[in-house]
Structures are given as structure tokens and as C-alpha cells.
Amino acid sequence: MxxxxxxxxxxxxxxxxxxxxxxxxxxxxxxxxxxxLSLDASAMASATDFLEDSDLSTIRILEDLVDTLVDRQVIRFTDLPPPAQRKLLSRKVARTLNSDEDDRFESVEEDKLFLHDEDQLF
Incomplete structure (x- = not known):
């Protein structure tokens, strides 16, 4: 309510x-x-649709939150479970690749830049 x-x-x-x-x-x-809430009721079929549409921006907020907590030394990145570390690192690399400002990965094969579930961090 x-x-x-x-x-x-x-x-x-x-x-x-x-x-x-x-x-x-x-x-x-x-x-x-x-x-x-600045939502268009006619464009939103249900609360589930809204949640699905907002997932991507919410994920980015959580990534930024983790970065801030690590930067302020509230938590260590290695405190996170290994699957979470892999996912966050992969997303960070993907965002870097998506950036127009950073072309330094052009010569590297994209598949080698992403961590996969079977990859080891350390």
C-alpha cells in the first residue's frame, strides 16, 4: 500500500x-x-512490464553503488562472491567497449575481454 x-x-x-x-x-x-513518478500509464501494461523495463537502469545503479563502496573502502571487491565479481568485471569491460571515448580495445578480440562462468579470477 x-x-x-x-x-x-x-x-x-x-x-x-x-x-x-x-x-x-x-x-x-x-x-x-x-x-x-513520471510514468506514462497508457504505455505501461503492468507493474511487471515496468519492472522489466527498469531492470537495466537499476543494474547500472547497483554497479555504481558497488564501485562507490569499493572506492570508499567500505567493502573490498574480493568480498563479493566470485560469480558477482566476474559479472561486474564483464559488464565494466562491456561498458568500456561501448564507450565512444575509449578505442584502446579495438585490436583485441572481444571474446577474450569477457569473463565467462568457467574462467578463474585469480
Whole structure:
């Protein structure tokens, strides 16, 4: 269940999953809620479709979060399970290959740049 806070004009100013003072219950599919979240209700068939569409951007956010935690020495990259390390490293290489600014891998075969499940890290 979602709860909305509204301004004097009745427009949604915040959404929360808790019933805090001044909040009213709203349906997640309500056009006002979708508008607040900048979602096009006519283009979204279901919540599942939305989740699938947002997976790629969410994955990038999580990759950036891991990078930040490692950079700030909150965690070590090697603290992550080996499959996660392989996946993150492969995605980082793929993003580098996809970058217009970095042409340094042009002479290397792409398949050799990616880590596969059977590859060893160390």
C-alpha cells in the first residue's frame, strides 16, 4: 500500500510506504501516482512490464553503488562472491567497449575481454 502527501492544491508531493501523519492511501496504478513518478500509464501494461523495463537502469545503479563502496573502502571487491565479481568485471569491460571515448580495445578480440562462468579470477 502506498500513501501520498499532497500540497494545498491537492497535488502529490511525496509517496511513502508508511501511513505517516497527513498521508492518504493511494493505488499504485492511480494516474496521479504514475504522473508523479513520471510514468506514462497508457504505455505501461503492468507493474511487471515496468519492472522489466527498469531492470537495466537499476543494474547500472547497483554497479555504481558497488564501485562507490569499493572506492570508499567500505567493502573490498574480493568480498563479493566470485560469480558477482566476474559479472561486474564483464559488464565494466562491456561498458568500456561501448564507450565512444575509449578505442584502446579495438585490436583485441572481444571474446577474450569477457569473463565467462568457467574462467578463474585469480
Amino acid at each position: 502506498l500513501f501520498a502527501l499532497r500540497d494545498e492544491s491537492g497535488n502529490i508531493t511525496a509517496l511513502t510506504d508508511r501511513n505517516i501523519p497527513g498521508a492518504t492511501a493511494v493505488d499504485a496504478a492511480d494516474p496521479e501516482v504514475l504522473s508523479f
